[in-house]
Amino acid sequence: MKTTDNTPESVVENVTFGEIAIGQSASLTRQLTLTDVELFATLSGNIDPAHLDEKFAADSRFQKVIGHGMWSGSLISGVLGSVLPGAGTIYVSQDMQFRRPVGLGDVVTAVITVTEKRPDKQVVVFDCVCVNQNGEVVTTGIAKVIAPSNKVRRAAHELPQIQMIRHDKHDALLDKCKALPPVLTAVAHPCDGSSLRGAVEAAEAGLIEPILIGPEGKIRALAGLHGLDIDPYLIVNVKHSHAAAEAAVALAHSGEAEAVMKGSLHTDELMVEVVKKETGLRTGRRLSHVFVMNVPTYPRALLITDAAINIYPTLEDKVDIVQNAIDLA
Template sequence: MNHLNPAPLVLENRTFDEIEVGESARLTRTLTKDDIELFAVLSGDVNPAHLDEAYARETPFHKVIAHGMWGGTLISNVLGTKLPGPGTIYLSQQLKFLRPVGLGDVITVTVQAVEKRADKHIVVFDCTCTNAEGKPVITGVAEVMAPTEKVRREVPPLPEVRLKRHARFDRLLEVCKDRPAVRTAVVYPCDDTSLIGAVEAAEAGLLQPILIGPASAIQRVAQANQLDISKLELIDVSTPSLAAERGVALVRSGDAAALMKGSLHTDELLHAAMHREHGLRTGRRVSHAYVMDVPDYPRPLIITDAAINILPTLDEKRDIVQNAIDLAHVLSIDAPRVAILSAVETVSSKLSSTLDAAALCKMADRGQIKGGVLDGPLAFDNAVSLAAAHTKHIESPVAGQADVLVVPNLEAGNMLAKQLTFLANADAAGIVLGARAPIILTSRADDERTRIASAAIAVLLATSPTWAAAQGHAGD
């Protein structure tokens, strides 16, 4: 037997003349979460009885109920692939749904020919779906036009379909439910994205926005987007630079616990935030981190720095790494695995990023970086893939299972984050670290889920009892 190229599966039908009354066929299938959610996507039916397990438990059936379409499709499966098989034309069905079907239930579908009509080659089938206890959950009748010619064909390959879930950001919101809404200075929210993001975060119970900017412009944006900002505090300031200074002053005075970027340039906001006398400086270099929910990666992934530090020095990278580790702790990653990225896995004097990686790892050994497990240099594939690391015989507590990816420069980080976003369907929530307060950077490309996740991360940081000290505020 050739195990590398096994014999293909073959479908063979039963023609109208071959089918006998009383003949039957069956299949068995276990209901999975993917089944339910795929049908919801295809049908547009978002009935919480199908999708919300907590809600379904409150129904009289006390369990998640499968979409009725699922049972009908299983019957169609038997008729189209087994009896009669290829060439069958499905004409009608009448089904009764007798019992609920829940996740993990094993369902056996049986169809039995009960009548033949020679004039149009019609066959009538009794259809029954039973659960593992043998109790019927669906019964009914189906009529088909049976094939008249023999068909024998290989089973065509099915396309690979994967549901892209973002449950990790959902868990962030669950944690934030027990935290108070954070007063946040929203600096110059004079475009649709920034004002909508602030209002969404307020409606989600995450932020108490203080809108800072020209009142007339902000109100025009609100009216154009049908946003109710009547209950939000609004400070009338004419220019982006004045708005940034006012927002930073609110944080310094304790009237706000977070800062959120509006439609001004990032440089304008950070110029005010990093002012030596009146800003939010600490003993750390500020850095940006993306918290990414990559559907095919088994854990949240922090990428830093992809937005602020263009060509960071070794000392600046030390702060970038420590900021990311402190963020990971707030996200309940107790000992984050930090991969220092380069193009290769060996140290070379010709590639400065490998030298920095080796130095950072030694700094961690000497206690200059605390709270994480570092390794590098590591190429991207070896940082996130155990298979790739094993192939290259890399023995490391970080390789293949990194929680944090530290990139050599802004260009590399920006490209990596955007590749994951646009090619791997990842969500990327952004936050600025190393200041007295978390700074939320919004982007016009962010969707609602990403904007809300960024706000949730700011809430977790601002309400963490240990984060302020960990950020090095004692060095201010």
């Protein structure tokens, strides 16, 4: 009986129909990771939460996140296409039974063994079995392929690296806020769709309790246009953006609001009021700006400072800028 090891990464060499022997086998071993599961879901479109959501999976039959059944099947396909017979193989059919779930961290070995050769059409039949690290069978099946006639030996194609781009890092911050009371927030001039929607969505998420400051008629008209319910929120009616900035900062200065949120007004309009010595929000430190960034190539949210207020900071200014970011974090 001949046995073929896992595919070499540097060279691809197939086994022709004439070279294949009954009882010959090959294998491929892989460990299931969360990235594998998410990538398989992305490619296949199978977004069953039993594979993707730990909380949902905990209440399922298997009480844990499991891999897609066809992930094991893909290992069988990998052996057939890359090792035995290898390059030039035509997949004809695959019968498969799923015996046991594969969980995150499980190491699965797919083994295929030649059971039959049909010379008339160069069909080869394989017995297929996938076992986990404990020797437990997870998948079985029968595969039929048309084996290649011509010998191939060549350098393996270099596969690209895969980067999973995520947009959910802010969710971790939002989760931490769920146990906190909403922040009473003066929203200065929320007079376009995005700024008003941002305030309403933040309120609905339990992050803020907004005080909407601006021309009341315009704010209500915008809410109706965008289907936003602003009835639960206090509106402070002022004529224009300058007055909205002044009123928002005054509420924060007096302690009637805990934060100020910028709406659809220029930054300098708001900052003029913020930096006033007597009525503004100045402290012993220099004012600075912080972005919370969701960067696909970094595993956590990043705080980036300063990118909006201090254009040419001195070394002393940078001390305050850094300390502000630390305190915010």
